[in-house]
Amino acid sequence: xxxxxxxxxxxxxxxxxxxxxxxxxxxxxxxxxxxxxxxxxxxxxxxxxxxxxxxxxxxxxxxxxxxxxxxxxxxxxxxxxxxxxxxxxxxxxxxxxx
Amino acid sequence: xxxxxxxxxxxxxxxxxxxxxxxxxxxxxxxxxxxxxxxxxxxxxxxxxxxxxxxxxxxxxxxxxxxxxxxxxxxxxxxxxxxxxxxxxxxxxxxxxxxxxxxxxxxxxxxxxxxxxxxxxxxxxxxxxxxxxxxxxxxxxxxxxxxxxxxxxxxxxxxxxxxxxxxxxxxxxxxxxxxxxxxxxxxxxxxxxxxxxxxxxxxxxxxxxxxxxxxxxxxxxxxxxxxxxxxxxxxxxxxxxxxxxxxxxxxxxxxxxxxxxxxxxxxxxxxxxxxxxxxxxxxxxxxxxxxxxxxxxxxxxxxxxxxxxxxxxxxxxxxxxxxxxxxxxxxxxxxxxxxxxxxxxxxxxxxxxxxxxxxxxxxxxxxxxxxxxxxxxxxxxxxxxxxxxxxx
Numbered sequence: 001x002x003x004x005x006x007x008x009x010x011x012x013x014x015x016x017x018x019x020x021x022x023x024x025x026x027x028x029x030x031x032x033x034x035x036x037x038x039x040x041x042x043x044x045x046x047x048x049x050x051x052x053x054x055x056x057x058x059x060x061x062x063x064x065x066x067x068x069x070x071x072x073x074x075x076x077x078x079x080x081x082x083x084x085x086x087x088x089x090x091x092x093x094x095x096x097x098x
Numbered sequence: 099x100x101x102x103x104x105x106x107x108x109x110x111x112x113x114x115x116x117x118x119x120x121x122x123x124x125x126x127x128x129x130x131x132x133x134x135x136x137x138x139x140x141x142x143x144x145x146x147x148x149x150x151x152x153x154x155x156x157x158x159x160x161x162x163x164x165x166x167x168x169x170x171x172x173x174x175x176x177x178x179x180x181x182x183x184x185x186x187x188x189x190x191x192x193x194x195x196x197x198x199x200x201x202x203x204x205x206x207x208x209x210x211x212x213x214x215x216x217x218x219x220x221x222x223x224x225x226x227x228x229x230x231x232x233x234x235x236x237x238x239x240x241x242x243x244x245x246x247x248x249x250x251x252x253x254x255x256x257x258x259x260x261x262x263x264x265x266x267x268x269x270x271x272x273x274x275x276x277x278x279x280x281x282x283x284x285x286x287x288x289x290x291x292x293x294x295x296x297x298x299x300x301x302x303x304x305x306x307x308x309x310x311x312x313x314x315x316x317x318x319x320x321x322x323x324x325x326x327x328x329x330x331x332x333x334x335x336x337x338x339x340x341x342x343x344x345x346x347x348x349x350x351x352x353x354x355x356x357x358x359x360x361x362x363x364x365x366x367x368x369x370x371x372x373x374x375x376x377x378x379x380x381x382x383x384x385x386x387x388x389x390x391x392x393x394x395x396x397x398x399x400x401x402x403x404x405x406x407x408x409x410x411x412x413x414x415x416x417x418x419x420x421x422x423x424x425x426x427x428x429x430x431x432x433x434x435x436x437x438x439x440x441x442x443x444x445x446x447x448x449x450x451x452x453x454x455x456x457x458x459x460x461x462x463x464x465x466x467x468x469x470x471x472x473x474x475x476x477x478x479x480x481x482x483x484x485x486x487x488x489x490x
Contacts, residue, residue, distance in 0.1 A: 002449045007158075009133050012134075028385045043192075045189025045193075047192070051189075057157065057159060
């Protein structure tokens, strides 16, 4: 099982508290995590990535093991610590100043 | 009537206010969808406990919520964890895709941008939801960038009525300061094929064939500082209201000017009369008196607050021109809030109730058609929309 940490707004929408745990088959990538997340929580479709292009929404970022994977290929492998459930995959709303 | 339910959309969530027919004591429920912008909520006239809400965010996009129990619980239509066999794909209820199919004849891809160049149509959010007068599963949605969508399955999927964008003037539409939004949808109760809509800053439009074809209805509007003040399109219409018993009579709060049309928008005349300023956003009609109308004058387009710091509703009992200030119970000093275009509503009780919300987070109500007012809730986030339902 892998762990996913969602921003508060999406936890409210998906009606979950704290982290989400998911079973992901195959290589662990941003794409495979989001595929599994949206399959389990369909109301999140379109809120993290575009319905059709599957591109990341502009003001969201993806982190794993304190590294920013937002600009990496969605098919790039994620750290083993995420695959083992030691560290969460973090979806975060971009932080604005002010 | 046993009571009323006021649906309040704010910058940081939805609130539902309920009272009995006296409308003196109010229960406040919320925030629902805390942290999200709720642009609009509205109940089905056919099934009042069925309420639709537009939940939106600059970060996370558009969500459509639906309640079947008067707002106590909510669901994302089609977003259930285990879609039933034969149902549309899960997660489609928040998908608004512009129609670019060949069947529309000439799919539109661009409109005018601020600098005069052409700019692609980009979906941003749903501003207004208008449930059908006859079918609880049919709802119209006015969106930014301006277009009209419809669901016929209770919000699970949405399709654009592309005849509006495709009728010919679309490439000339351009955004107002708040974006290029379709914010007003009025269904004609006497003619199911007739719909009125309004767009900032394109103007008002009407269909007489259920949304297949549209025409601009802006003759008589005059807007200074657009290239042609009397142009067919390009006017910043802020809101339109209609009394259901007189569907051919429309009232409009334009950017500046309060207007009236006696022929379903074919020709407008100004009825600002003795208003101290005719800039504003809201306009509404008394539930039982088709010629009694309400506006909240705002100082100017540069200063979005009441004149002299006095929050005043103005009422005309003659369809405009002659206005009286309604002040009893409203702050008459140091008040610098705004009242946004979808933030006024009337109930159908006797006497007619009038409600409006402010950017300062107050919702004011009058249970006597505007003669006296009281805040029924205050210190909410900035109010974006107010709707009211009279409950059996």
